[in-house]
Amino acid sequence: MKHWRWWWSLWLVGLIAVRVQADGCIGDCNRDGAVTIEEIVRGVNIALGNAGVELCPGFDRNGDGTVAIDEIVAAVGFLLNGCPLTSTPTPTLRATPTPTPRENRAPIIQAPRWYRGYANQPIALPLGVLDPDGDSVECVATRLPAGAVLDPSWRLVWMPSDADVGNHDVEVECADQGVPPARAQARMVVSVWAVDACSVPQCDPAVGCSRTLPSLDAPCCGAEHVATPPLPDVPCPDGLALWISEDIDGGFRPLNDCDLKYVRNNAQASAEVRFKFRARCLSLDDRVLLEARMDTKDRQPVIEEQYRVRFYPAEGDGDIVESRSVQFEVKGPSPFFDMEGAEANLEVSVTDGQLHHHTERLRLRLTFTPVPQ
Structure with a gap:
């Protein structure tokens, strides 16, 4: 292999007569102002692919990462004739493209539009603030309930009391440190419910509260019943809600905890219950999956069904949809005397x-006597 390299070098020397090199001292690996036989051998090895150009960057005249024949020929010329006294290479100037500045983007506030809580249950709701450009962000609350604060980590922190039952508007504004600063605003509603004998709150301070119903072993409807605040007007899909109504001819009357629920008793041979349903923010692209179960202490279940139900737009209400009467057969065995006056837990989902999902729960009192409409 060494013999071949020398032969290649001598052959290149023979080409010097036909090439005139007038540029820098190509082949001067150590930049000492001279080209040696050893440096020529390095250049040949690079040209043959036996070594990388980093072995002698001085051979790569055009900066393409390789060594070509004309670059070796030029180096041999400098080996025989010496390098020019002024061999300082002229740097190649390359224009650096100037990036087009991007417009500063506003922060993003990811807090939910509706937070459900209970009196005397702590709230620690993260606003979920982030900046798409990575700028630091400062937030201020422009509207808060009395006693609520926005802490340094941008959480709404509050311990509502019994006096705070109802719906509360919260407004915040966040600005980044970009030039110029970009701002974002967010509005949310915090609903605070009261705890009564028929409610068992299930709360996560960062997410909100739902509720379960107490055991049927002990009645809860004899205690004082606390009215539920009206549901706030919240944009979809965050405003998803469900109302359950007695089966009223031509009307809709939402049921509340401890309301009477009529059970149609067919001479103790069979029985049925009927409901109407109204919802907000449900898609009407397809039938809605409706699941219902109701239990009493002595009959579990009273009803348990799963239907595909068609909902229709409610007249005059943009996001409200409603069903027609939905019938549920009471599970046997008959007779059904045990149901008169019994308290029942109803759960409807x-x-x-589009997989929007909501569950509502009620504690009802059952009766075989028709309830006045």
């Missing part, structure tokens, strides 16, 4: 074609 709806899931639309």
Whole structure:
């Protein structure tokens, strides 16, 4: 292999007569102002692919990462004739493209539009603030309930009391440190419910509260019943809600805890209950999956069904949809005397074609006597 390298070098020397090199001292690996046989051998090895150009960057005249024949020929010329006294290479100037500045983007506030809580249950709701450009962000609350604060980590912190039952508007504004600063605003509603004998709150301070119903072993409807605040007007999909109504001809009357629920008793041979349903923010692309179960202490279940139910737009209400009467057969065995006056736990869930899901729970009192409409 060494013999071949020398032969290649001598052959290149023979080409010197036909090439005139007038540029820098190509082949001067150590930049000492001279080209040696050893440096020529390095250049040949680079040209043959036996070594990388980093072995002698002085051979790579055009900066393409390789050594070509004309670069070796030029180096041999400098080996025989010496390098020019002024061999300082002229740097190649390359224009650096100037990036087009991007417009500063506003922060993003990811807090939910509706937070459900209970009196005397702590709230620590993260606003979920982030900046798409990585700028630091400062937030201020422009509207807060009395006693609530926005802490340094941008959480809404509050311990509502019994006096705070109702719906409360919260407004915040966040600005980044970009030039110029970009701002974002967010509005949310915090609903605070009262705890009564028929409610068992299930709360996460960062997420909100739902509720379960107490055991049927002990009645809860004899205690004082606390009215539920009206549901706030919250944009979809955060405003998803469900109302359950007695089966009223031509009307809709939402049921509340401890309301009477009529059970149609067919001479103790069979029985049925009927409900109407109204919802907000459900898709009407397909039928809605409706699941219902009701229990009493002595009959579990009273009803347990799963239906695909068609909902229709409610007249005059943009995001409100409602069903027609839905019938549920009471599970046997008969007779059904045990149901008269019994308290019942009802749980109803709806899931639309876009997988929006909501569950509502009520404590009801059952009766075989028709309830006045």
